[in-house]
Every structure is written in structure tokens, then in C-alpha cells.
Amino acid sequence: MILYSFFRSSAAYRVRIALNLKNLPYETVGVDILTHGGEHLSDRYKAVNPQMRVPALGLPEGDVLLQSLAIIDYLDERFPEPPLLPADPLAKARVRAVAQIIAADIHPLNNTGALRYLKHRLGHAQDELDTWSKHWIGAGFEAIERLIDPAPYAFGAAPTLADVCLVPQVANARRIAMPLDRFPRIRAVEAACLALPAFDRARPEVQPDTPATGVPVGV
Amino acid sequence: MILYSFFRSSAAYRVRIALNLKNLPYETVGVDILTHGGEHLSDRYKAVNPQMRVPALGLPEGDVLLQSLAIIDYLDERFPEPPLLPADPLAKARVRAVAQIIAADIHPLNNTGALRYLKHRLGHAQDELDTWSKHWIGAGFEAIERLIDPAPYAFGAAPTLADVCLVPQVANARRIAMPLDRFPRIRAVEAACLALPAFDRARPEVQPDTPATGVPVGV
Helix, strand or coil: CEEEECCCCHHHHHHHHHHHHCCCCCEEEECCCCCCCCHHHCHHHHHHCCCCCCCEEECCCCCEEECHHHHHHHHHHHCCCCCCCCCCHHHHHHHHHHHHHHHHHHHHHHCHHHHHHHHHHCCCCHHHHHHHHHHHHHHHHHHHHHHCCCCCECCECCCCHHHHHHHHHHHHHHHCCCCCCCCHHHHHHHHHHHCCHHHHCCCHHHCCCCCCCCCCCCC | CEEEECCCCHHHHHHHHHHHHCCCCCEEEECCCCCCCCHHHCHHHHHHCCCCCCCEEECCCCCEEECHHHHHHHHHHHCCCCCCCCCCHHHHHHHHHHHHHHHHHHHHHHCHHHHHHHHHHCCCCHHHHHHHHHHHHHHHHHHHHHHCCCCCECCECCCCHHHHHHHHHHHHHHHCCCCCCCCHHHHHHHHHHHCCHHHHCCCHHHCCCCCCCCCCCCC
16 A cells, blocks of 8 residues: 655554554655645646545555545454454444544644645734644643543553544644643553554654654744 | 534534434534524533534433534444445545545634634634635535536435535535535535435524524624
């Protein structure tokens, strides 16, 4: 499989974790969404993913999947071990709710595209962007802190889709130096997950496309 | 079941459609997120949904589900007829991708919370809010227009999760008078769906909590 990825993208980070947890080998094709206007906007990449976002997953059959949560659901169905969702419908809905809080109510507001609009089209300074990001991360994390119960992962003794989404979002929060003291459960989940090679190897700092200068802050 | 809903919320609209498609009776509890600071922020509602957003679905067993897509996945598993997702994993991933483009990359940027922040904390005028909303709806719809192939619904002869998400997002676009000429496939899907009673009865204009003055514009 080919993962169209960007080292700093937290949505791509989710898929990297899922692929690693399932021991699926993949080739990384870095799509630099940050410099020179963004490779994701090229005609070449648009032919891969009409939405022009990362991640996208190229399957051996030639099909390309898009949207991180749709990709992970596909992987979980095609490669069921280890499962990323509980079997019980109610437990599954609780895991999915935490994943969606991150994927729908936090990340879209602090991703590169939204921040660039705020900066370049609406003229806001980096500190206003950071305040905006911290607001949405804080609101989502307050809910998640009440919804999870680390044991040691967000929903029990094995990582689920909730952990797969949570760890990359915490990385985004740390990148803008957001204090996380009031989220002890989230921090405990992060620590438990990062002790696993599947999460550790998926970090932005250690990707094939990570620049030698490290992970940049800002847009 | 009890649906904690707000007539204008497009996320609640999705769940109303899903409940109707599956012929599941439910009671609407209106949560007014717009006036007087928002009922969703009350202690009473926080006890129902710690994330303080709509929709939430109260089950007969007493559990409360949150996040529209997690709720719809639960309903689809517990009440499988008619299915809202194809059985084939690849086809399923395509439907989920369109749903996620809307739920993650369009709607969070033009929902009431984000627009209120832009207006009240960052001082932007209604026309700047509308331009912002149209930008994100346009970008997402351009991708979706390439990904669907109405027959007459987004992915074939029966409505799926993609239609369930698309119709409410088109309603949001229409509310801010966004031109949709360049999206003929999306408009065809909308027309096919709204001819079905399940979609028609879920519209913001005809909910138990819709005010007599109609659906307001703006935040």
C-alpha cells in the first residue's frame, strides 16, 4: 500500500498508527502541504485525490481511499486483527464519538488550511491563531476527559480508534505549547500509547518526509 | 428514543433523516443553541451530553449517544434495514469518505460555534462569515461533485450515509444563498432525496422546535 502522507498532518498520523497496529507494510509518499503553495494542490496529486488533502491510501488493486476515518474503517474491516473498535454496538458508538469529536470538532479548526485562511485572508497574527486552536482543542478535550477512563488506553486494555485519533491531536496541542495539566486522563492515554512501537514509529518527528530541521510550527 | 435536536443544526438533521429512513419513532427535545447564550451550555444539558453539542440520542435503555456519525453508525448496526452503507468494504469506504468530507472538512467550519467565534471574538462581519462558509463548502463540494455519480442517490438506487450528510449541508449552503450551479450532481442528489418523506420530514423548516418565524440566518 502507498500512504500519501505529510509528516506533520495529524490525520495522516492517525492512518500511520492504524497501519502499524495492524502490522501492514506501506510505502510513504510525502505530500508537502506546507511549502511552495503546497504539493497537494498540484494536478498530479489532484489525480490521486480529488479533495487534494492528505492522507490518501493507495491500495494494491489500484484504488485510492481518502479521509482518514474512512480509511481506518476500511483497514479495520479488511484486516480485523487487532480490532480497532469494540464488537458491542454501544461500546463502539462511545469509541466512535471520541474519534469524531477530534476528527470533526477539533482538528478541522486547527488544521493547516483553516489556519492559513485566518492568517492570510483574514489577517490574524500567530498568537490569535494559537488562541483559536487552543479554544477548540480545549473544548473538545474537556468533553473527552469526561468520556474516557484510561485502562491504560482510552477504552480499555487495547488501543482503539479513540487512541488512534487522540494521540495525534495531543501532538498538535503540544506543538503550540498548550498546557495540558487539566487533562490528566488524556495525558495518561498519550503516555500509554507512545510506549507502543506502533504509535512511536508513527510520530511526525520520525517520518521519511520529516525535514532534518524537525517539525515546524506555524502555517 | 429521545433526540436532542436543534431545528437548524445540520448534524441533527442527519440523525433525523437516518431515524426516518429506518422508520424509528423518536421524541424531539429541542435544545436552542442560538438564543440567550444557548441552552446547550446549561448544566441540565451538560448532564445529558458532556460535549454540550447537538445532536444527542437518548436510548430506551437510558444511555445517551453523541456525535451524529457515531449515532448513525449505531442505528445502522442495531436496525440494519434499510442499510445506510454498502456491504462491500471498498464501496463502504467511498460512502464514508463523502460523509467525512462533509462532517470533518465542511460543517465544522461553518457551524454556529465557529461562526460565533469569528464574529464575536475576532470581529468579523456577516459578509466575511458568509465568504468563509462559502469557501469551505465550495472546496468540499468540488471534491464531492467528482466522487458521486447520482443514480439517483449519491451512490446508487438507495440513499446512503453520503446522502444523509449531503442534503443537510446543501441546506446550509442555500441558507447563505450560495450559488450551486457548478454542482449539478449534488443538486440532483438533493432533489432525489427531498422527494422522499424521510428527508422531507427531517427538514429544519418543519421540526417541532422550529419557530413560527421560520429558520433564521446568521449567528
